[in-house]
Amino acid sequence: MRNRVAILALAAVLPLTGAATVTAASQAVADPGSPNVTVKGDVDDCSNGGSPTVVSITSAQEARKDKSPSVTDKGEFKVTFKKVPTRAQTATALVTCDDGRSYTQKFTLERPEGTNTTLAVDLAPPSR
Incomplete structure (x- = not known):
């Protein structure tokens, strides 16, 4: 009998926690007024053929770096x-x-429109 009561109590609580989880997940939509922006894209080799190792981006407010293996291995960067x-x-x-x-x-560098917080930028050396 005691096991039956525990199972019934658990069965009553699980749907409530599941609903709370779904509600919390739906509230995790990006805020268009948020100052958080992720800049990501492809990064090309240097003009002499050297592989990129670090991408540093500087704005008026802050400076950020991506020196992850993705820069060298995949030619991709991501900076938040x-x-x-x-x-x-x-x-x-x-x-x-x-x-x-x-x-x-x-x-x-700007906040993307709508709820998107990712700004796509591809980096390449200047043409000669």
């Missing part, structure tokens, strides 16, 4: 900013390659 203002601003990306050479690229 936490202080992106509502007005667009110029940011500078510095790509450092394994041979010590580097290149820079300027782009507009």
Whole structure:
């Protein structure tokens, strides 16, 4: 009898916790007013063929780096900013390659429209 009561109590509580979990997950939608923006994209080799090893991005409010293996192995980077203002601003990306050479690229850093918090930017050395 005691086991039956425990099973019934557990059966009554589980649907409530499941509903709370679903409610919490639906509230995790990105806030369009949030200053958090993730900049990610592809990063090309340096003009002499050296592989990228570090991507550093600097804005007026903060500087962030991605020196993960994805930069060298996959040619991809991902940097999260936490202080992106509502007005667009110029940011500078510095790509450092394994041979010590580097290149820079300027782009507009802004909060994406809607609930998206990811800004796609592809980095390539300047054309000669």
